[in-house]
Amino acid sequence: MTYFITQFINGLQIGAIYALIALGYTMVYGIIKLINFAHGDLMMVGAYIAFFALSNWGLPIYLAAAVSMVGTAILGVVIDRIAYKPLRDASRLSALITAIAVSLLLQNACMLLFSSSPRRFPTVTANLPTISIGNSTVNVIVFISIALAIALMIILNLFVNKTRIGKAMLAVSEDMRAAQLMGINVDFIVSLTFAIGSALAAFAAVLYLFSYPQIEPYMGAMPGIKAFIAAVLGGIGIIPGAMVGGFLLGIIESMAKAYIPSAFSQVTDAVVFLVLILVLLIKPSGLMGKPEKVKV
Amino acid sequence: MPKKKIRSYLINIAAALLVFSVVYLALQLGWINSYYRSILILICINSIMTISLNLATGLLGELCLGHAGFMAVGAYTAALISLNSGLSPYLSLTLGILTGAVTAGITAFIVGIPALRLRGDYLAIITLAFGQIITILIRSLGFTGGALGLNGIPLLTDFPLTFWMLIVTMYIVYALIRSRQGRAILAIREDDIAAEASGINVTHYKMLAFVISAMLAGVAGALYAHYQGVLTPEKFDYNYSIDFMVMVVFGGMGSITGSILAAVVLTILPQLLYGFSDYRMLLYSILLIALMIFKPSGLLGQKELSQRVFQRLGRQLWGKKAQTVPAETDIPTTVVDEDTYLTEQGSGDSGVGGSSTRGQENLPVSGTPIAEAEGKHQERLGLDTQGDEPLARKQKGRR
Amino acid sequence: MHLLEVNEMSIQFGGLKAVDDITFSVDKGEILGLIGPNGAGKTTIFNLLTSVYTPTSGDILLNGKSIVGNTTWQTVDSGMARTFQNIRLFKNLSALDNVRIGFHGLEHYSLAATLLRLPSYWRDEKALTQKALAILDIFGLKDIAGVQAQNLPYGQQRKLEICRALASNPQLLLLDEPAAGMNPTETQELMSMIRFVKEHFDLAIILIEHDMSLVMNICERLIVLDYGRIIARGLPEEIKQNQAVITAYLGNPLEEEA
Numbered sequence: 001m002t003y004f005i006t007q008f009i010n011g012l013q014i015g016a017i018y019a020l021i022a023l024g025y026t027m028v029y030g031i032i033k034l035i036n037f038a039h040g041d042l043m044m045v046g047a048y049i050a051f052f053a054l055s056n057w058g059l060p061i062y063l064a065a066a067v068s069m070v071g072t073a074i075l076g077v078v079i080d081r082i083a084y085k086p087l088r089d090a091s092r093l094s095a096l097i098t099a100i101a102v103s104l105l106l107q108n109a110c111m112l113l114f115s116s117s118p119r120r121f122p123t124v125t126a127n128l129p130t131i132s133i134g135n136s137t138v139n140v141i142v143f144i145s146i147a148l149a150i151a152l153m154i155i156l157n158l159f160v161n162k163t164r165i166g167k168a169m170l171a172v173s174e175d176m177r178a179a180q181l182m183g184i185n186v187d188f189i190v191s192l193t194f195a196i197g198s199a200l201a202a203f204a205a206v207l208y209l210f211s212y213p214q215i216e217p218y219m220g221a222m223p224g225i226k227a228f229i230a231a232v233l234g235g236i237g238i239i240p241g242a243m244v245g246g247f248l249l250g251i252i253e254s255m256a257k258a259y260i261p262s263a264f265s266q267v268t269d270a271v272v273f274l275v276l277i278l279v280l281l282i283k284p285s286g287l288m289g290k291p292e293k294v295k296v
Numbered sequence: 297m298p299k300k301k302i303r304s305y306l307i308n309i310a311a312a313l314l315v316f317s318v319v320y321l322a323l324q325l326g327w328i329n330s331y332y333r334s335i336l337i338l339i340c341i342n343s344i345m346t347i348s349l350n351l352a353t354g355l356l357g358e359l360c361l362g363h364a365g366f367m368a369v370g371a372y373t374a375a376l377i378s379l380n381s382g383l384s385p386y387l388s389l390t391l392g393i394l395t396g397a398v399t400a401g402i403t404a405f406i407v408g409i410p411a412l413r414l415r416g417d418y419l420a421i422i423t424l425a426f427g428q429i430i431t432i433l434i435r436s437l438g439f440t441g442g443a444l445g446l447n448g449i450p451l452l453t454d455f456p457l458t459f460w461m462l463i464v465t466m467y468i469v470y471a472l473i474r475s476r477q478g479r480a481i482l483a484i485r486e487d488d489i490a491a492e493a494s495g496i497n498v499t500h501y502k503m504l505a506f507v508i509s510a511m512l513a514g515v516a517g518a519l520y521a522h523y524q525g526v527l528t529p530e531k532f533d534y535n536y537s538i539d540f541m542v543m544v545v546f547g548g549m550g551s552i553t554g555s556i557l558a559a560v561v562l563t564i565l566p567q568l569l570y571g572f573s574d575y576r577m578l579l580y581s582i583l584l585i586a587l588m589i590f591k592p593s594g595l596l597g598q599k600e601l602s603q604r605v606f607q608r609l610g611r612q613l614w615g616k617k618a619q620t621v622p623a624e625t626d627i628p629t630t631v632v633d634e635d636t637y638l639t640e641q642g643s644g645d646s647g648v649g650g651s652s653t654r655g656q657e658n659l660p661v662s663g664t665p666i667a668e669a670e671g672k673h674q675e676r677l678g679l680d681t682q683g684d685e686p687l688a689r690k691q692k693g694r695r
Numbered sequence: 696m697h698l699l700e701v702n703e704m705s706i707q708f709g710g711l712k713a714v715d716d717i718t719f720s721v722d723k724g725e726i727l728g729l730i731g732p733n734g735a736g737k738t739t740i741f742n743l744l745t746s747v748y749t750p751t752s753g754d755i756l757l758n759g760k761s762i763v764g765n766t767t768w769q770t771v772d773s774g775m776a777r778t779f780q781n782i783r784l785f786k787n788l789s790a791l792d793n794v795r796i797g798f799h800g801l802e803h804y805s806l807a808a809t810l811l812r813l814p815s816y817w818r819d820e821k822a823l824t825q826k827a828l829a830i831l832d833i834f835g836l837k838d839i840a841g842v843q844a845q846n847l848p849y850g851q852q853r854k855l856e857i858c859r860a861l862a863s864n865p866q867l868l869l870l871d872e873p874a875a876g877m878n879p880t881e882t883q884e885l886m887s888m889i890r891f892v893k894e895h896f897d898l899a900i901i902l903i904e905h906d907m908s909l910v911m912n913i914c915e916r917l918i919v920l921d922y923g924r925i926i927a928r929g930l931p932e933e934i935k936q937n938q939a940v941i942t943a944y945l946g947n948p949l950e951e952e953a
């Protein structure tokens with residue numbers, strides 16, 4: 001039982017990370033209907049920025065996280081302006097290929113700049129106490145991570161639903177043309193969406209590094225895909241869906257890792273993809289999504 | 297078969313034979329050393345991969361990010377048959393190519409089930425996942441040799457085999473596209489709602505194109521296995537899939553001859569540029585972004601280098617000989633001719649696509665005189681760029 | 696038996712009842728006009744008839760058989776074809792190919808015939824190309840058969856959509872604002888073409904149109920829709936006088952538009 005509980009808590013932690021990344025996917029998709037394949041790599045860039053802020057500039061962790069969030073947000077906006085904006089009216093396929101290309105660009109640029117050998121993220125959690133559950137212990141950072149992620153999501157929700165700008169975002173994602181006619185500055189809203197999504201990815205990167213303190217240019221790929229699956233699971237384009245999907249996927253994955261015999265350990269990644277396939281087969285609009293009706 | 301068709305088919309076969317004989321002779325006479333021979337073979341294999349991916353992406357309009365995965369399925373299938381069947385080498389190779397195509401096709405069918413029923417970009421994600429899983433799977437399964445891979449696969453792939461397999465691939469895709477099935481596939485790319493409203497079973501034809509595409513990738517894989525002699529799972533990773541995507545986009549989405557041109561250029565280029573490999577993916581990514589923004593149609597757009605192009609070029613260059621070119625190839629718009637309306641999706645004309653002279657340099661036809669003539673006679677040649685951004689307009693109505 | 700029978704059909708989008716409890720029928724050889732202000736639910740009815748949407752309740756019978764739950768392509772196969780209000784042509788393909796794609800359900804040579812270029816391929820391709828050109832000819836589009844659809848002027852694009860729909864050999868043709876964006880001469884021309892194809896192909900037609908002169912002229916019966924409901928039905932003369940219709944058009948008397 002305690003094993004189950006610790007695994008559950010681990011699942012919540014990784015799930016919180018997926019949820020934060022999934023929010024970026026879902027918000028961008030909601031507004032410009034683009035799967036931003038580079039989103040996972042933005043998280044990777046966030047990890048590098050946090051790393052340099054922490055170990056080269058000697059900033060404390062919370063400042064390093066803030067710097068990383070700001071830096072990644074700027075990068076996200078720049079990417080959108082340079083690569084995606086010219087293709088707003090282009091075909092889905094062109095935009096999608098561009099997103100793939102941006103993902104490659106980030107990975108390979110980082111590889112040339114920082115080499116492919118992994119760097120170790122300094123331990124910031126050494127002095128933190130652990131909490132024991134039965135006969136196993138969980139570092140308090142796990143709980144802090146979960147709490148921080150949830151707090152951030154609550155703030156995001158309040159922002160989107162209560163503020164004028166947040167409502168404008170919802171309006172744009174509902175109908176961009178109509179929103180534009182209502183006098184909403186759509187370009188600004190899109191940039192803001194990229195900024196928020198990227199900042200959340202950077203924050204997720206910092207949380208990720210607490211548990212997996214390795215930084216390398218391809219580190220964003222897997223969490224990126226999984227977070228995307230989380231977004232689809234919750235219902236792509238729906239903000240609360242991304243949160244629910246993220247936590248759910250984290251728990252599923254954690255349980256799979258815990259209860260699938262270690263001989264098949266490599267296959268645990270496949271479980272996540274199985275979830276994707278099942279969602280697409282059973283309810284492609286996701287847990288919280290309504291079936292999409294194209295307007296003809 | 298109409299007479300005109302017979303002639304056009306014969307010309308195509310003759311052209312293929314000519315290219316083949318020249319290269320084959322050069323190989324036999326030792327003018328091409330073994331290093332370049334292996335590059336030639338690689339070009340053919342990459343061309344098959346690119347054409348097959350073009351079927352899924354350029355012609356059907358679905359993004360496939362795991363094409364190397366289907367190649368891997370074909371490669372491992374064929375290699376295992378060669379290693380274990382105990383049949384004579386060429387028999388097992390033939391069997392391997394066929395079985396490789398079938399297993400890759402079945403795999404694609406399974407991969408396609410969840411995604412192809414749906415509207416949207418799910419195939420991209422599913423194939424991306426598939427590309428990851430297949431390498432994981434190959435690594436963890438016993439009979440595939442695990443992470444060490446397979447060794448000692450007989451080196452049976454030679455230039456004639458790959459060349460003719462490439463010709464067969466070209467034929468299959470051409471033949472498919474100029475038919476009711478092919479038109480259904482193009483219709484889906486253009487507008488799936490209108491396609492369905494024209495009586496087309498969209499899921500069925502998406503699946504058809506996707507499975508054929510994967511089968512051809514399986515063939516390329518089988519050839520590759522017997523060319524390389526060793527297979528490791530890492531070879532077929534995401535970056536390898538991206539290589540082919542770059543070739544498709546660079547050559548022109550929807551253009552089969554464009555795919556070959558791109559495969560030639562992008563297979564040779566890395567070999568020529570020393571130290572290129574470190575920067576290759578970086579350059580590719582920048583190339584892709586630039587192409588998508590400035591020339592989403594790639595080198596040839598949706599157009600093809602066809603007999604008519606060469607005839608026209610010939611006429612421009614050697615004015616008088618024009619008389620030997622039959623008048624009916626001059627495409628008056630009312631003459632009904634499958635070539636006129638079907639493959640030249642670009643403009644109803646088969647001009648060598650594109651306004652960019654940059655692109656023209658890569659065409660095999662661009663000797664200096666042609667390059668000059670190209671500039672002068674652009675108008676008379678009827679080169680137009682109207683069909684140049686086929687993708688740019690496609691989905692406007694979607695939102 | 697009616698060709699088409701619609702019984703108490705409704706569809707709801709979230710809180711909006713876009714089509715509310717609609718019943719009507721269409722007989723062979725008839726042109727039925729479907730009019731109403733913007734957002735009345737006309738296009739939605741077409742989407743329901745062609746199985747793009749599934750009705751929340753109610754039934755649709757074509758030749759006495761329910762087509763609810765069919766896919767769109769099955770509905771097309773069973774004899775219904777449509778055009779789209781916001782033109783949906785295969786833009787990068789030639790006009791001829793647009794029409795040949797419309798023939799899809801009628802040509803049946805196999806994949807093997809395609810790949811091996813069997814005689815059935817050549818025979819069917821030739822026949823259907825001829826038929827496609829014949830249809831294009833009716834609408835005066837034969838000369839532009841080789842032109843990419845997106846390069847055609849607007850009026851010709853609308854006509855090409857009708858050609859494509861006709862290619863599937865429908866019994867019932869649904870035309871969604873075919874005259875939109877055309878000038879009066881073109882509209883006049885189109886009207887006679889519609890009459891001609893109705894006779895020539897022995898069709899029933901449902902016509903959505905805002906151009907009242909066209910509607911009043913060509914339709915034998917009219918149905919007026921507002922907020923998803925039928926507010927009037929009858930002969931064009933009757934509809935012209937109908938008070939409910941006049942109010943629905945917001946004090947925009949029909950005479951003025953006509």
Ligand SMILES: Nc1ncnc2c1ncn2[C@@H]1O[C@H](COP(=O)(O)OP(=O)(O)OP(=O)(O)O)[C@@H](O)[C@H]1O
Nearest residue numbers: 293294295708713732733734735736737738739740
């Ligand atoms: N897929 C959909 N989801 C939500 N609402 C829809 C959808 N399709 C149509 N509607 C709504 O249903 C109502 C009827 O729309 P419809 O397009 O049928 O009107 P119409 O009578 O064709 O109008 P118009 O003359 O402007 O073409 C509108 O309020 C529209 O917004």
Ligand SMILES: [Mg+2]
Nearest residue numbers: 737738739780
């Ligand atoms: Mg309408």
